[in-house]
Amino acid sequence: MNIVNSYRLMIRNVRVNTDPGTLVFLVLMPTIYLVFMGYMFGTLISQIPVGSTSINYKEFLSPGIAAFETATAGIVAGGLLWSDRRYGMFEQILSSPYTRAEYLFGILLTTLVFGFIGSGIMMLVSEAFLDYTAVSLMGVGLIVVSISLGSLFFGCMFLAIAAKVKSNQAYNSLTILIIFLVDFASTVFYPITSATPEALKVLFYVNPLTYIADVVRAGYISTVTTTDLVELLVTFIETMVMVAIAVLLYRKVRVGVT
């Protein structure tokens, strides 16, 4: 296992993915969410309590969308295994000077890169219409850690799906279903309140995007509570479990099976 090889594959992955389709997915779509929801709901919703303070809806949504980008990054990066298998590049790369582990690591690096690029762009975009940000050094640390964990979690999740699902239709419908569920059953767009139905709450609390959104938000406003640290720990554990699942399923992927 040579990390330089994985780095090289990561560059390849990014280069073959810098097409307009990916950019729309990674930048334009979340920007639309940010602008439309930010302005439209921003006028309807007043202050939202977060930790010990309260913030307006635009301030609530912006870090949420930054967190949301980890799931988008995961789809793009994890999906590479699917398209590389489908279009023969998986076999081609494995008959070039690369090991399976290096290929896998290349995808994990790619999900991190897309996660940071995507959320970074969203943070910049939201700067344009936020009245107030007070990110501290500690806040930056929290944001970096949670974006990393989120990107890894979702990269591995979609990699695991790509390792299992072969047909185009099944893969596409499954990823769309999951991405909707993950994005909406989370605190990206709205907080969990006492009025949230119990059944939905379960879904929210299983979903790591809830924790990632909460922690990024806490980092944004630099009000870190112990709840945030617990959430970070849960995200860490969920990510490790997902990495393990992805590695197990990836090891079962055979070449020459179409």
Added chain:
Amino acid sequence: MLSEVLGLTSYPIEVEDLKYTYDGRKYAVDGISFSVREGEVFGMLGRNGAGKTTTIRILSTLLKRSSGSVKVLGMDPSTAGNHIRKRIGVVLQDESFDFTTVEKAFDVYGFIWGVSKSERDKKRESLLSTFELTDVRKKRMWDLSGGQKRRVQVAREFMHDMDLLFLDEPTSGLDPIARRNILNMIKDLTKDGLSVLFTTHNLEEADYLCQRVAIMNNGKILASDTIDALKTGYNGLKTVEVKIGGDQTGAESMFSKVSSGRVEPPFERELPYRIVTENTQETMQEIIKLALADSVQIEWLNVRAVSLEDVFISTIAGGV
């Protein structure tokens, strides 16, 4: 020759009693042995499902063999995969491409192989022109025709240096001119010492390109030799081809009565029956007589020397 006497000949590929099974029940490769010499183009001939691709997957380290011994560039693919992969090139049978433009596909592929930027630019330009892809260089891979895609896939492999090249049906889907260009390019490269394992079911190609061939069927090698030596076994024999016109129903029973030579029925309806025979006069007379008696309509009849294709078909027919 001298090096052979001294035992210095190196074999880029040595395979001994190689077996592989995908499902644990049926052997896709069933105990084959062969070797490829340095600087030669070795052809593997066989119908679909013969086991050619599986063999290439094992030699190129993609699959681990079930049993037997294998040496690629003197190393064992199941333990030295990494070292082997650095020195081989593989053109897979199935398409493989990135979602980029043609020129970017070349560049990214060279990048994967660690080729420097200036070297990549140089190689890309020369390959684009050699493989006549200059007109489509800005096009996206998925907008290309099947033949153009195939040409990119083969050409791309030459972005990097190698000692051994695997070509799995590289000419499938190509027009005759592109086909000939690729064959000539491979011929040129082997002059510089590149060894090639080449699979095809096009016999003319093998005849044109390969020094030695192995004929494979059902996972086994039925015959392996130089093309000339394979044809020698058929010295003095001729092939009579008979194309049946119109309704083909009576043809099978009619040909079963031929006694003056060995009959090979066609793989496809459009092709002629072939009779390999020592006495062409006798065979032709016999066939015309039988055709009249059975009211089978002969569209045309032709006599020619035995070709590699005849050897191939007879070998396979004899092998099942």
